[in-house]
Amino acid sequence: MGSTETSVGLRLSELAPRLVQSEIRAMTMECDRMGGVNLAQGVCDTEVPEVVAEGAIRAIRDGLNIYTRLDGIARLRKAIAGKAERTLGITVDPEREVLVTSGATGAFQAAAMALLNPGDEVLVFEPFYGYHVGTLNSLRVRAVPVALIEPDWDLDLAAVKAAITPKTRAMVINTPSNPAGKVFTLSELEGLAKIAEEFDLFVFTDEIYEHFIYEGAKHVSPMTIPGMRERTILMSGFSKTFSVTGWRVGYLVADAKWVGSIGYFHDLTYVCAPAPMQQGCADGVEKLGTDFYEGLAREHEVKRTMIVDALRDARMDPHVPDGAYYVLASAKNLEGATAAEKARSLLAKTGVASVAGSAFFRPGKGENLLRFCFAKRDRDLAEACRRLRALR
Incomplete structure (x- = not known):
């Protein structure tokens, strides 16, 4: 009897056995378990506008x-x-x-x-x-x-x-x-x-x-x-x-x-x-008018500079984004054969959660990349940057 069957012949759909938990969700759960700084999920935990x-x-x-x-x-x-x-x-x-x-x-x-x-x-x-x-x-x-x-x-x-x-x-x-x-x-x-x-x-x-x-x-x-x-x-x-x-x-x-x-x-x-x-x-x-949206961009541009500088100091060679609030960075200097292993190695060493680059590519690609989200409260982002610099 296969793992997708039961004693009465019930089974998952043809599609379900091929699916696995999102790598983003998996890294978030692992980060929560160890009390790390989560730069994996794009939760955007900055303040909600009062209005x-x-x-x-x-x-x-x-x-x-x-x-x-x-x-x-x-x-x-x-x-x-x-x-x-x-x-x-x-x-x-x-x-x-x-x-x-x-x-x-x-x-x-x-x-x-x-x-x-x-x-x-x-x-x-x-x-x-x-x-x-x-x-x-x-x-x-x-x-x-x-x-x-x-x-x-x-x-x-x-x-x-x-x-x-x-x-x-x-x-x-x-x-x-x-x-x-x-x-x-x-x-x-x-x-x-x-x-x-x-x-x-x-x-x-x-x-x-x-x-x-x-x-x-x-x-x-x-x-x-x-x-x-x-x-x-x-x-x-x-x-x-x-x-x-x-x-x-x-x-x-x-x-x-x-x-x-x-x-x-x-x-x-x-x-x-x-x-x-x-x-x-x-x-x-x-x-909320133009000032709000322009301020949002300025605020996150500062956050982008923070994470990009920290990744460079950690010898992780970031791709500087023109938009959104994620950075893809090189993981070639981290331990592990795959991006998922490298992400877990980084989490174990620094307590900073990222996402395996392979989650964004077809199989076999993105194995030397990690993704970091910088839409975080300044104190949390600063702590993550401090931890990343410890890799030097």
């Missing part, structure tokens, strides 16, 4: 605790549409083109369920966010990695076209990206747009880190590229911007012809995003 927290508390006290409409509360949808017009220059109908979701993760799952079929192929840019690939795998959709070129993670458009087959239905663009912090340039996105139009592909764009941009880099949404409005599914949320990763409030913007079906699958899986948290996020979008 956001108070908005959610007020909503709870006012009794706004029941199901919302499946597409979210009206004021949040209107606020999202207004934000899209202010920051991206696109007109969005809050009644037909906005869906409030259970995080950007829920947005992607619902969109993939609505728009893709088992056996379809979707291009992902490597290093990729593991949850994108895991979500596609769970739906029996094949994720096809297209490698970005080190050391600056440049895009090779010829490689993109070479990866396309008759089964290719979409591509996933994460900009700024997790884990590399790559910000796709306008010219890169225009090249991808031409490919999407030539091969009639959907473009799923995860823009959750849109406000974490450094040193003159500019965030461009693929949806703003001419000809891309109809085929782009824009996904974002408030987990990172408002430091509320546990609230699970995200959103999706897409052409009305897709939103109805996407909303059906989101309702089926999640019913709705948490009602009072939607109210708090609406307060944040309505009341």
Whole structure:
């Protein structure tokens, strides 16, 4: 009898035995067990803006605790549409083109369920966010990695076209990206747009880190590229911007012809995003202006400098990100044959948790890289940096 069977013939699905716990979750649990400093998970434990927290508390006290409409509360949808017009220059109908979701993760799952079929192929840019690939795998959709070129993670458009087959239905663009912090340039996105139009592909764009941009880099949404409005599914949320990763409030913007079906699958899986948290996020979008978002970028640019300098002192040669709040760094000087072993070696020596680079690559790649999250309270980040420097 196999480990996936029981005495009465019950068994896991064909997919389940091939799945393992996320390396991010595994390192977080190990870090918690030993009381270390967790730079593994992108928990973003900086302070929640007061207006956001108070908005959610007020909503709870006012009794706004029941199901919302499946597409979210009206004021949040209107606020999202207004934000899209202010920051991206696109007109969005809050009644037909906005869906409030259970995080950007829920947005992607619902969109993939609505728009893709088992056996379809979707291009992902490597290093990729593991949850994108895991979500596609769970739906029996094949994720096809297209490698970005080190050391600056440049895009090779010829490689993109070479990866396309008759089964290719979409591509996933994460900009700024997790884990590399790559910000796709306008010219890169225009090249991808031409490919999407030539091969009639959907473009799923995860823009959750849109406000974490450094040193003159500019965030461009693929949806703003001419000809891309109809085929782009824009996904974002408030987990990172408002430091509320546990609230699970995200959103999706897409052409009305897709939103109805996407909303059906989101309702089926999640019913709705948490009602009072939607109210708090609406307060944040309505009341926090440009100064808040610019301050957020400046604050995290300082944190980026802290971790990059510490990693250099530890002889771990970091890739300096243009956006998001992660750093990929060399682990070649650490003990271990694999990135997972190197991450555990670093945790044992310093009490600092990172994530194996292999979690963001196809098998056999990323084994000399570790990912560090720097969206931490200053005192915790400073302590992590002090511990890393002890490797010298």
